[in-house]
Amino acid sequence: MSGLGDGLIDLAAVAVLAVAVAGLWRRDVRALVGLLRLQGWALALVAAVAAVRGRDVGLGVTAVLVLVVKAGVVPVLLGRVARRDPGAREGAPLINVPASLVIAAALVALAVVAGAPLHALDPTASTALAPLGLATVLAGYLLLVTRRRALSQVVGLLVIDNGIALTTFLLTSGVPLIVELGGTLDVLLVVVVIRALLGTMRARFGGIDLDGLSELRD
Amino acid sequence: MTLLLAGLALGLLAVVLALASPSRARVVLAGTSGVLAAALVGAAAVVDLAGRTTRTVTITSLLPFAPLHLRLDALAAAVELVVALVAIAAQVFAVGYARGRLRSRTATVLQGLFVLALLVVPVAGDVTTFLFAWELMALTSLALLLVDHERPSARAAAVWYGAMTQGGAAAITLGLLAVVRITHATSFASMAAARPGTGVLGVVAFVLTAAGFASKAGAVPLHVWLPRAHPEAPTPVSALMSGAMTALGLYGVARVDLGVLVEIGRGWWIGLLVVGVLSALFGALHAVTSTDLKRLLAYSTIDAMGLGLAGLAGAGVLRAEGRPEIAATLVVGVLVLLLAHGAFKALLFLAAGVVERATGTRDLDRLGGLVGLLPRTTAAVAVAAGSAASVPLGAGFVGEWILVEGFVAGLGRTAPGGVATALVGLVGVALTSGLTAVAMVKLLGVGFLGRARAERPASGTGEGRATGLALALLALVTVGVGVLPGPLVAVLARAARDVVGSASPGPAGSITSLTLASTATSLRPLGLAAGAVALVGLVVLAARGGSRVVRATRAWACGRSDLSPRMQYTATSFAEPVQRVFADVLRPTVDVTVSHEEESREIESVLAYRSRVDDAVERALYDPLVRAHDALGRRARILANGSVHRYLAYGFVALLIVLVALG
Incomplete structure (x- = not known):
């Protein structure tokens, strides 16, 4: 079990990061939502393996919660928004795709360097993976900063949240259930609010390109 | 201590009542509870001053982050007397005075909290409690300033006040943290026991705390908020701010700088003395030239607090010179001055509120002849103005007399440094008293005596029962302290000895006399009062016995009845000579506008003269x-x-x- 568990956790954690980086590569908004669903599955797998390994019922419930919200409800909600304008592609991102992939590589390296002390605190197999969570956060942030369309930015925000969740699973076998519950509900709320906001934006301005909004400051 | 706790509990109750009671009963209920709270705290202070014990209490569960440490020692009790007196008068006044916004739930709650914070600051026993109460006091007074937020001048005043008070609080916090760092203690008592003040950190602590506290007391150049905020606040609040809150600034200097940072070098105290004297002169000069009633009072607050600061700084110098008994005399003088100032300045601010409501203006150039409209208020103002101008038998005179005697004692018996200090202090007190007298004569003469300068509605004088009671109480205290200062000084001497660590008995007082050990001079105000009464009686008798022709004219009208309002002194013209003498310092802006008749250039239709004195600092x-x-x-x-x-x-x-x- 232990060997299989380690292998699964390695695979799933790497998958979370890989999906985040893939998000930087894809420009089709609907493809981004699909990637987000995939990331939710991988994250739930990490939580589930950690729960089985630690015989932790709370973590098991968390895994189910993650599966339902991050691989289910949220992608479905975002998918509905994405379907409103079919074929919506990200125009030119602020930084082009090859360049952002190179930056992502640098960010992963930074995460590994910055995460090393975390591993030194408690040298186990799973804390060695903690830099992956950090790297996911940074990749999500890069997505958030470089994309022009609001929906892509929401995806970036959710990738950041997934990265934080991954870090907590790997470092401390998850935070208490109540905290996780609160965090998840927060994400859900953000998605619902932003969905309403995007609907309004589309009705008012005919698009959801955030670059057109710079006149709104004071 | 039970009295103190009961008082503070009632203060909290006042806040709760303000929150919960229906709008019709709100002001009366919260006001009554607040008045009782201040009265109980004042009684606790009196009991403490009469007895000889220092009591402490710790309340653990009231605040979530730290326990409250309360400590009632002699200094705290002395200052608590001032705060309680002003709080009682202002709240009694507010019950009769509050209209409109001032009756709202927000304003009543804030006023209750402000009074509570003012009452807690002097009895705070450790740094956390002190800073908590101090910040509560600053924030509630700032919010109260915005009760009239529709007036642009009130909003501008709030911005200035907010910036200055928060800057001051930050300086005090950092300074106290430095003291904590040196002494490894957080209660004021154990801090003082460690005798800090040496080294760079000691100097940093002194400069920061002195600057923060001095800015609360309106010391130049940190005074700019005061002439804006005090006039713009609602009347009861300006009385609280001017009578009690500025006194707490000096309390901070006495508690922390004089009481804790014992080993600080003499030079820093000399610097603070110069600041105090300059503030006193600056405030007095501007009080003379102000034409806005409340602005004049605000500047005169700067002048009184400047004198107090000079007294405390002089005490610091003389203690460093090895003359703690003279230092104790000066501290007693400052404490008496604080009480006197609390009484007369609160009275004057409250009276200014009555005047403003009755006439609709605060401009002295448009007032005049108020004695007919507001006779009782005028009488109270006369008492207060006399006290402010240091006329004997007023409380202000006692305070300034002790200060002067203290400086004179320093003049005779110390090293050259001490002599110079005492000289600067003496000249400062003398010049300031003279200028203040001019300002107060102007206030009373131009504002209240003579003939009315503008038409005003005859209906509704604004002299209500509650407002009259508040003014009478303050006038009574002013005269009472002026006639019978002995017992008060006797108990305040203990507070002063605690602060400067002097062993000798210091000033002593009985019912009839007041003796200063440091100069072997004494004051017999009761005899003076008897003499004054006898003299007045003689004059009246002589008048009756002599001429039979009785001619009644208005006061302040040159003994003539045919003067028109425009022939009188205005506030501007009365101050003109002083303004000319000090023109280099004040740098007034004078506008003369001449406009001509259309038909002929030779005939002038309007000649307008306007002089304005801006704050040079x-x-x-x-x-x-x-x-x-x-x-x-x-x-x-x-x-x-x-x-x-x-x-x-x-x-x-x-x-x-x-x-x-x-x-």
Whole structure:
């Protein structure tokens, strides 16, 4: 079990990061939502393996919660928004795709360097993976900063949240259930609010390109 | 101590009542509870001063972050007397005075909290409690200033006050943290026991705390908020701010700088003395030239607090010179001055509120002849103005007399440094008293005596029962302290000895006399009062026995009844000689506007003369500061160009920098 568990956790954690980086590569908004669903599955797998390994019922419930919200409800909600304008592609991102992939590589390296002390605190197999969570956060942030369309930015925000969740699973076998519950509900709320906001934006301005909004400051 | 706790509990109850009671009963219920709270705290202070014990109590469960430490020692009791007196009078007044916004739930709650904070500050026993109460006091008074937020001048005053008071609180916090760092203690008693004050950290602590407290007491150049905030606040609040809150600034200097930082060098005290004397002169000069009633009072607060600061700083110098008994005399003088100032200044501010409501203006150039409209208020103002101008038998005279005697004692028996200090102090007190007298004569003569200068509605005088009671109480205390200062000084001497650590008995007093050990002089105010009464009686008798022709004219009208209102002195013209003498310091702006008749250039239709005295410190120091700050702010808008991506990138870059710095 232990060997299989380690292998699964390695695979799933790497998958979370890989999906985040893939998000930087894809420009089709609907493809981004699909990637987000995939990331939710991988994250739930990490939580589930950690729960089985630690015989932790709370973590098991968390895994189910993650599966339902991050691989289910949220992608479905975002998918509905994405379907409103079919074929919506990200125009030119602020930084082009090859360049952002190179930056992502640098960010992963930074995460590994910055995460090393975390591993030194408690040298186990799973804390060695903690830099992956950090790297996911940074990749999500890069997505958030470089994309022009609001929906892509929401995806970036959710990738950041997934990265934080991954870090907590790997470092401390998850935070208490109540905290996780609160965090998840927060994400859900953000998605619902932003969905309403995007609907309004589309009705008012005919698009959801955030670059057109710079006149709104004071 | 039970009395104190009961008083503070009633203060809390006042806040709860203000929150919960229906709007009709709100002001009366909260006001009554607040008055009782202040009365109980005042009684606790009296009991403490009469007895000889210092009591402490710790309340653990009231605040979530730290226990409250209360400590009632002699100094705290002495200051608590001032605060309680002003709080009683202001709240009684408010019950009769509050209209409109001032009756709202927010305003009543804030006023209750403000009074409570004022009552807690002097009895705070450790740094946390002190800072908590201090900040509560600053914030509630700031919010009360905004009760009339529709007036632009009130909003501008709030901005100035907010910036200055928070800057001051930050300085005090840092200074107290430095003291904690030196002494490894947080209660004032154990801090003082460690005798800090040496080294760089001691100097830093002294400068920061002295600057913070002095700014609360309106010392130049940190005074700019005071002439704006005190006049703009609602009347009961301006009385509280001017009578009690500024006194707490001096209390801070006495408690922390004089009481805790014992080993600080003499030079720093000399610096503070100069600041105090300059503030006193500056405030007195501006009080003389102000024509706005409340602004005049605000500047005269700066002058009284400047004298107090000079007294405390003089005590610091003389203690460092090895004359703690003279230092104790000066501290007693300051404490008496604080009580006297609390009484007369609160009275004058409350009376200014009555005047403003009755006439609709605060401009002395448009007032006059109020004695007919507001006879009782005028009588109270006369008592207070006399006390402020240091006329004997007023409380203010006692305080200034002790201060002068203290400085005179320092003149005779110390090293050259002490002599110079005492000389500066003496000259400061003398010149300030003279100028203050001019300002007060102007206030009473131009504002209340003579003939009315403008038409005013005859209906509704505004002299209600509650407001009259508040003024009478303050006038009574003013005269009472002036006639019978002995017992008060006797108990205050203990507080002063505690503060400066003097062993000798210091000033002593009985019912009939007041003796200062340091100069072997004494004051017999009761005899003076008897003499004054006898003299007045003689004059009246002589008048009756002599001429039978009785001619009744108005006061302040040159003994004539045919003067028109425009022939009288105005506030501006009365101050003109002083303004000319001090023109180099005051730098007044004078506008003479001449407009001609249309038919002929030879005939002038209107000649308008306007002179205005702006705050020179504000013009030279604060205007460039504000402009630079403004320019910086405008420059900084380049950072915020409206692009969401740029804002997100700022966060991202910050995160990366943190990670790189950690990794």
